[in-house]
Each structure stands twice: as structure tokens, then as C-alpha cells.
Amino acid sequence: DAKTTQPTSMDCAEGRAANLPCNHSTISGNEYVYWYRQIHSQGPQYIIHGLKNNETNEMASLIITEDRKSSTLILPHATLRDTAVYYCIVRVDKAGNTDKLIFGTGTRLQVFP
Amino acid sequence: EPEVTQTPSHQVTQMGQEVILRCVPISNHLYFYWYRQILGQKVEFLVSFYNNEISEKSEIFDDQFSVERPDGSNFTLKIRSTKLEDSAMYFCASTRGTLYQPQHFGDGTRLSIL
Numbered sequence: 420d421a422k423t424t425q426p427t428s429m430d431c432a433e434g435r436a437a438n439l440p441c442n443h444s445t446i447s448g449n450e451y452v453y454w455y456r457q458i459h460s461q462g463p464q465y466i467i468h469g470l471k472n473n474e475t476n477e478m479a480s481l482i483i484t485e486d487r488k489s490s491t492l493i494l495p496h497a498t499l500r501d502t503a504v505y506y507c508i509v510r511v512d513k514a515g516n517t518d519k520l521i522f523g524t525g526t527r528l529q530v531f532p
Numbered sequence: 533e534p535e536v537t538q539t540p541s542h543q544v545t546q547m548g549q550e551v552i553l554r555c556v557p558i559s560n561h562l563y564f565y566w567y568r569q570i571l572g573q574k575v576e577f578l579v580s581f582y583n584n585e586i587s588e589k590s591e592i593f594d595d596q597f598s599v600e601r602p603d604g605s606n607f608t609l610k611i612r613s614t615k616l617e618d619s620a621m622y623f624c625a626s627t628r629g630t631l632y633q634p635q636h637f638g639d640g641t642r643l644s645i646l
Binding site: 453457460461462463464465468506517518519520521522523524 | 536563565567574575576577580582587588590621623625627629632634635636637638639640642
């Protein structure tokens with residue numbers, strides 16, 4: 420799996436959009452970008468993933484650059500409950516692929532009132 | 533929404549004792565995992581399990597560790613003779629294993645070795 424680089428920490432005001440960047444310059448053509456988050460001492464929670472098109476679900480949006488070397492997770496209206504460590508993980512995704520997840524240190528997002 | 537459940541939430545054990553951590557994966561999932569997180573450190577993969585056998589294990593998962601799916605619903609992690617350095621959060625995860633299906637995690641068991 421390709422390595423990712425994320426800022427150590429970020430702050431965001433409640434109600435504003437939180438934009439979390441991730442660099443994955445060595446990503447391969449068949450590797451997806453996954454985002455998980457970990458709220459204090461809880462298990463990692465899946466947020467979203469994508470290959471090359473932008474993706475949106477009820478939790479967040481994922482913007483992947485055209486060259487796929489970086490991406491941004493967007494929480495459109497951050498709340499205090501979004502305070503967590505956010506992990507960007509790249510991995511191959513195909514039917515039956517059940518490889519382990521390799522977590523980095525992630526970005527600690529602090530949402531303040 | 534179905535979820536992965538883990539028991540107990542906190543386990544305190546004397547060094548050298550055996551401990552069993554329990555997990556109930558999501559019911560239609562086929563692949564199961566254990567991860568651990570030492571306080572202040574990264575989440576680390578321990579082992580994956582499919583079709584009643586280990587698919588992959590990390591260097592951490594030595595002879596002191598074992599996993600089992602004793603029935604159709606539970607997935608357990610056993611540490612035979614615990615050491616102080618086994619103190620950590622242990623997370624169970626599961627996935628259906630089909631395309632685009634992520635791994636879903638439980639909220640973990642905090643294991644404290646005295």
C-alpha cells in the first residue's frame with residue numbers, strides 16, 4: 420500500500436467546513452483512497468472512499484485531484500462531535516480484497532465552538 | 533444499523549494470566565480482524581481470519597496469541613500469558629469482503645495488565 424502524508428493537527432470552527440488534506444504521491448492506478456476517523460478511544464469509523472471521481476455521502480465529500488496524488492476530505496458543516504483523528508489510507512479494492520488496513524498517525528481535528 | 537460489538541469494554545488482568553477478548557461481528561460478514569492500539573500510538577493490525585483459519589498475521593501476533601470462531605457469531609482473541617506490554621485497546625473488525633465494502637470496527641476492549 421502507498422504511503423500517505425497528513426498534517427498532524429487542524430482546527431475548525433463549529434458550523435464551518437473542515438477541509439482535511441492528504442498527500443499520496445506514490446498511489447498506484449488501482450489503489451483507492453479511504454478515510455476513517457477515530458473519536459476519542461472509540462473504534463475507527465469508516466467515512467468514505469474513492470478512486471478518481473469525487474464522492475459524497477451523508478458524512479462527507481472526497482475530492483481527489485486529477486493526477487490522484489492528493490485528496491481532501493470535506494466535512495461541510497463541522498460540529499463538536501466531529502472532533503477526532505482522521506486517517507487517510509490508500510489500498511487496492513477489488514472483490515474479495517480483504518487486506519489489513521495500515522493506519523498512519525492521521526490528522527487530529529479539533530472543532531471549537 | 534448493524535454493528536460490531538465487543539465485550540468486555542474493560543478487562544483488568546494480572547500479568548501471566550490468560551485473557552479472552554470477545555467480539556460479535558456483523559452477521560453477514562465473512563472476514564474478521566483484530567487490531568490493537570497502545571495508548572498514544574497507531575492502530576496496528578494483528579490478525580485476519582476467514583473460513584475458519586488465519587489469513588494473515590503480523591509480527592506482534594506470536595505464539596501467545598490465538599483466535600477462534602467457536603460458533604456462528606463470536607470471534608475471540610486469546611492471549612495465553614499476558615505481559616505488561618499487552619496493555620492496549622483491542623479492536624475487532626469485520627467485512628463482507630465484497631467490492632467496496634469497508635471494514636467495520638467495534639468500540640474496543642481496553643486491556644490493562646497489572
